[in-house]
Amino acid sequence: MGRKGSQWLSLSLHIHPKHRKNGPEDVVIKVLYCGICHTDLHQSKNHLGMSNYPMVPGHEVVGEVVEVGREVSKVRVGDVVGAGVIVGCCRECGSCKANIEQYCNKRIWSYNDVYTDGKPTQGGFASAMVVDQKFVIKIPSALAPEQAAPLLCAGVTVYSPLKHFGLMTGGLRGAIMGLGGVGHMGVKIAKAMGHHVTVISSSDRKRTEAMDHLGADAYLVSSDEAQMAAANDSLDYIIDTVPVFHPLEPYLSLLKVNGKLILMGVINQPLQFVTPAVMLGRKTITGSFIGSMDETLEMLEFCEKKGLTSMIEMVKMEQINEAMERLERNDVRYRFVVDVAGSKLDP
Numbered sequence: 597m598g599r600k601g602s603q604w605l606s607l608s609l610h611i612h613p614k615h616r617k618n619g620p621e622d623v624v625i626k627v628l629y630c631g632i633c634h635t636d637l638h639q640s641k642n643h644l645g646m647s648n649y650p651m652v653p654g655h656e657v658v659g660e661v662v663e664v665g666r667e668v669s670k671v672r673v674g675d676v677v678g679a680g681v682i683v684g685c686c687r688e689c690g691s692c693k694a695n696i697e698q699y700c701n702k703r704i705w706s707y708n709d710v711y712t713d714g715k716p717t718q719g720g721f722a723s724a725m726v727v728d729q730k731f732v733i734k735i736p737s738a739l740a741p742e743q744a745a746p747l748l749c750a751g752v753t754v755y756s757p758l759k760h761f762g763l764m765t766g767g768l769r770g771a772i773m774g775l776g777g778v779g780h781m782g783v784k785i786a787k788a789m790g791h792h793v794t795v796i797s798s799s800d801r802k803r804t805e806a807m808d809h810l811g812a813d814a815y816l817v818s819s820d821e822a823q824m825a826a827a828n829d830s831l832d833y834i835i836d837t838v839p840v841f842h843p844l845e846p847y848l849s850l851l852k853v854n855g856k857l858i859l860m861g862v863i864n865q866p867l868q869f870v871t872p873a874v875m876l877g878r879k880t881i882t883g884s885f886i887g888s889m890d891e892t893l894e895m896l897e898f899c900e901k902k903g904l905t906s907m908i909e910m911v912k913m914e915q916i917n918e919a920m921e922r923l924e925r926n927d928v929r930y931r932f933v934v935d936v937a938g939s940k941l942d943p
């Protein structure tokens with residue numbers, strides 16, 4: 597394990613994030629805003645045991661194109677663009693050929709990875725990023741860039757499984773478990789698809805906001821056995837974004853026959869259930885990982901059409917350690933976004 601506590605962030609900023617040499621298909625982005633995803637916390641604290649330091653996190657990036665390689669056709673200098681969790685893939689495997697490149701086994705993560713040139717990848721908590729045009733996406737002008745940033749991970753992470761598992765039709769009854777960055781986009785997107793949406797939360801603290809501001813239809817506190825029992829057999833799907841160990845059986849009971857429990861949280865510990873909990877209702881436990889570039893584009897267009905944005909709290913880079921600590925304490929409504937261009941990055 598690398599450094600502990602909040603030291604890592606100050607250190608990462610002291611190392612000037614020199615970006616890689618740009619090639620003909622590369623886009624140089626001046627970073628404007630970058631969301632803080634719980635995965636950034638997992639990575640920075642080495643929850644998955646695979647962190648390399650120094651690390652420049654950040655994968656909900658919105659910026660302005662300042663330079664393009666000679667073969668770049670997708671964007672132009674001056675465009676406002678986004679980049680997300682993945683910045684490379686093999687382009688040859690089944691997943692790449694099927695345009696679900698997030699499932700390529702040779703995917704290159706936007707940070708804490710090694711690029712094709714052998715250099716470490718560095719994310720959006722930096723003044724600039726160089727990204728292959730395949731992994732850059734134009735942000736629709738109707739979306740405020742700072743509110744669009746969380747869509748590049750949180751937004752597509754919920755949009756993709758709803759689409760893939762055939763859960764976009766109106767009238768479905770769904771639940772979002774864990775009302776954080778990913779969860780609040782889940783409520784907004786599922787509502788915009790015409791679903792009846794229940795929030796399943798660890799406390800009663802977010803009830804009013806969930807119902808009045810995000811438009812949820814119902815709110816369940818997971819520790820309230822009476823509320824949970826009353827909701828038995830009522831849901832077509834649950835999108836579970838909880839980032840820590842939790843039992844699955846209480847939630848499987850909430851699903852109707854053929855219902856789906858879609859796991860999103862990155863949890864480095866086995867989760868357990870007894871087989872009748874799935875067999876006796878032909879229920880599915882599955883997972884999903886972000887979304888493809890095609891789905892990202894589709895999700896941005898969906899958000900533009902439906903007038904959806906994320907709910908954010910803007911911070912400067914100087915406040916990054918406090919923001920990370922608050923994220924860890926479950927004290928954010930609902931996504932921190934760093935005003936990167938408006939921050940002092942050098943010590």
Ligand SMILES: NC(=O)C1=CN([C@@H]2O[C@H](COP(=O)(O)OP(=O)(O)OC[C@H]3O[C@@H](n4cnc5c(N)ncnc54)[C@H](OP(=O)(O)O)[C@@H]3O)[C@@H](O)[C@H]2O)C=CC1
Binds near residue numbers: 773796802838
């Ligand atoms: N599969 C994928 O492609 C992706 C996975 N992720 C993963 O999804 C998970 C959620 O990410 P994100 O939405 O950014 O996280 P947030 O911290 O923003 O939200 C997580 C929510 O889970 C609930 N929760 C329950 N127990 C805890 C706990 N002990 N600590 C913190 N939260 C708790 C809280 O909701 P409440 O108060 O309602 O209980 C909290 O708001 C993470 O593990 C992240 O790595 C993120 C993006 C993409």
Ligand SMILES: O=C/C=C/c1ccc(O)c(O)c1
Binds near residue numbers: 633636644681749885
């Ligand atoms: O926030 C986006 C990344 C999610 C993620 C999902 C699964 C996994 O094993 C990770 O390391 C990251």
Ligand SMILES: [Zn+2]
Binds near residue numbers: 633
């Ligand atoms: Zn993320």
Ligand SMILES: [Zn+2]
Binds near residue numbers: 686687688689690691
């Ligand atoms: Zn591939």
